[in-house]
Amino acid sequence: MKRWNGWGDESVKQKVPEGARAMLEDLVGSPALQQSIPREKMIEKVPESRLGQESSVISKDAGTRLDHAHGQSLPDWVGMRCGTLSRFPDAVAFPESEAMLEDVLSLADKEKMTVIPYGGGTSVVGHLDVPEKDAPVLSLSFERLNRLIDFEPESRLATFGAGVAGPDLEAALKARGYTLGHYPQSFEYSTLGGWVVTRSSGQQSRYYGRIEDLFAGGRAVAPAGVIEFPPFPASAAGPDLRQVFLGSEGRLGVLTRALVRVRRMPETDDVYGVFFPAWDAAVSAVRELAGSDLPLSMVRLSNEEETMTSLVLAGKDKEIELLKKYLRIRGLDEMSWCMMLMGIAGPGKIASAGKKAAKRIIKKYKGLSVGRAMGEAWKKSRFTAPYMRNSLWDMGYAVDTLETAVTWEKVGSTVKQIQEAIRQAISDKNEKVHVFTHLSHVYSSGSSIYTTYLFRIAETPEETLQRWRAIKTAASRAIVEAGGTISHQHGVGVDHKPYLEAEKGKPGIEILRAVSGQMDPGQRMNPGKLVD
Template sequence: MTDVEHQKWWGWGVEGIAFHHEDKPAFAGFVLDKVGIDLTQPGGEPPTFDEIEVPASRLGDDLGAQLRAAVGDHQVSTDDMLRVVHTYGKGMRDLVRVRAGDLPRVPDAVVYPANEDEVRAVVDAVVAADAVLIPFGGGSNISGSLTPQPHEERTVISLDLGRMNRVLEIDESSGLARIQAGGLGPDIEEQLTTRGWTMGHQPDSFKHSTLGGWIATRSSGMQSDKYGDIADITRGFRVVLPGKVVELRPLPSTSTGPSVREMIIGSEGRLGVVTEAWVNVHRVPENRDVIAYLFPNWAAGLAAMAEISTSDASPTITRVSDANETSFSLATRKASKGISGKVGEGLFEVLRRRGWDLEKVCLSYIGYEGGTAKIRAEKSIVGKIIGKHGGIRLGRGPGALYDQKKFDTPYIRDFLLDRGAIGDVSETAAPWSKLGQVYTTTVRAARAKFAELGVTGFIMCHLSHSYHSGACLYFTFAFPPNADDDFLGQYDAVKTVIQQSFIDSGATLSHHHGVGTDHAPWLEQDISEAGTDLMVGLLRAADPGRNLNPGTLIPDHREW
């Protein structure tokens, strides 16, 4: 059997790693105040696998034989656990449904190819059999892009690219690397850094997502201010379609009509299976520094980030949290011992005496990379801008904390689910001129829906991924649903008003989580009906039989 490692079937990450609050003295009080959950009471336990009923595989003998001939007997699995792992991503709806054993349609087999030739054989066999193929990377998708359609009568095959995880070559003269699509973030970076290179792409899901998944969902990483989104990083690739392979060479720029590269980036498996890609890579920087700053309020933080984006400084990270997220971050700190804790208390007392409202302060992180002189110059520019907007420098200590915690936040969703509460995210992007309105509209809409549902809810936000014309706003919300009502129905009610507020205030339905099925209802409002017509025409021309991940990316009523 394959040696590809997978995440937990019921939650985020790997077995043995979870969020704990016992070493965070302020967290229990924060959660009780904000969402009304008493953490002194024991939480529930996730179900055991024996508690759920898995539908039997429908894999027929003929297709099964062809798949085994393509990849080997031990690389085709109908194991119930593996099939469930490949049924859902890690979105809130996914986690609620899998924990409840809600499995209306499970992949009939999981196939693990080792190279592009095997991928081609599998794709051709699946399409010839009029079956369904769903590409699978790390399984971290949170927008519903991995789940078979519930009423799909055809055989469903999950194509797991986890064995295809190597850096194949590096063009050092051009700063390009050719990498197989199934490589997870840590595996890719380890192979690159041993040779002195980095891709610089670090999404929250970095430990559990793949290059192919990043391309398929138009991913963005924490350091995108310097390295770019995956659409900037990816210069060329190979994509398997039935009977053929799309090959795009890694050119710096080209004028060859509508961009086929752009068509495939973000296509969520509907335009074929990405097997490898040429990506931009950079020499590992001489220095890396993340510095924390503090602003007196959210408006000051937004204004400073906008000014930094058009300054002569080029940070790798520009992030500022609103007051709610700042209070959350402070509540998740471990107990401070010795002088560091006393210094923190002293600083806040000084700010209070200066007239700062400590309920409104906003924490910010700015990242710098490069030579000593470059970083010194950029810190000087940024420092003056932050000072102009009333902010102060906190230093490297809190910045180091950002690096330590940046991949741990998704584990909190499982922690909340164990206690009957929902915690989820929605992110968007808008021009600088609209960000304030997007933020205000979204927070008001969420709070109004919490009140309508009669629940104690909490919503927080941070700005990240700054561009010349605007930035990303990343919202996190949490609440314990009413026990007497539909759990997912209440979640959908809150998620819907947040998503609609994005569109109504001039923002996009998603900045980097993709469309999937969760965000598809807003596609026509986002890119217009005529734009959706173009997308549907493209998908229909490439896959008339709807064999490649049908149901994702476009609204249900636009499926043919």
């Protein structure tokens, strides 16, 4: 069963290894003991619904409303765990067909309800925040619009209901010998509709493409009407309206179904572990790999701090001692190791030649390949890392992530600036932050930068939020000053909204507002997100 106040399935528990406890105490200090509010107490906080209607598809059940009142952002976590969540949708609708969904939207329009589309609830930037409104708020769940509707092998297109979650989508395609290959770390729960409207990026996007490459067309319903996006292989007929809907975060209406470009399961889809002796050399190697035409599915390079933290958190002391011994013998200094995971995918012969060529680049920068075992281990546990957030919170540590993308000449300096801004953000409160980074999606022109930070939860929820706000603001300003995008993959929501104008410009924001006004004249579709 899905954990109501944290990440993932309740049955999956991750232990924080002893070594990691000691490391964290050393790096940020001993945590204050944290207690989580029980679900029954939280349900008592859900007020009476302001909505009259209840039907087989609209539920006013307090637990259901609680479960749709948040996503997975750090403020969401504080709200769930400390019981400070204070705004809840008045009801949750679960339409089972597109016709039912249109009926729900008509009702919402008639009753002047605010509508928050809800996919898998995995947003990390406040997309699902319930606004303070006089009108009732309806959460519109896509949970039951989750089926494979059509499959056209000749055109390699599959049509799914927008609420299909990662595992169900891949299972339906795998049964036919195909894959979408879109694996965000939230794969277990996030949905196709959520991916499209937040411009999501999967871990192997280098080979399979980001969602904007995979989203071929579909159907959107907005208060102003219905838009069909035909799946043309290409078109020069003016601006591409799919691009307007990609990243629209529920502000322009809802995506009810999507056509996606699928491909045959590749013959080879392997991941290798590599260690570099130092960060600068590693970045140069990654840049050269990114600029090559090799069949890479992913290149993920951790800096020294992340390499050390990942090894300690993995807790596999015996294996790690062996690995350390091997790396030392091969002349790598433990303090500056940078770990890289490199994926190779494609037809067998092409992948094999690609692997050889990639290894030549790695060798040039004194990288050391430790083979497939590490990559296989990563593949097995690729979706379990976020479960550690539950265990760390239980210990008294909050963990959050943020990300950007910049061109290659700015990568090194931007990583430094973000990390430094985060480290300093709460030093005036005598609090330390442990921060580490990896380059996760690489392009010939630049790379995404993904930073994780961990700090002590405070005695009160307000103080914990203040700490988070200070860190988030400092890091977001550092990103803007460095000339990075405010988000490479998580989207805008409410948390990134103040920084959007820096990259879109005033006219750009006005265009977004105008489109939103046109599609949703009453401004009732997920107001307060993306743009005001």
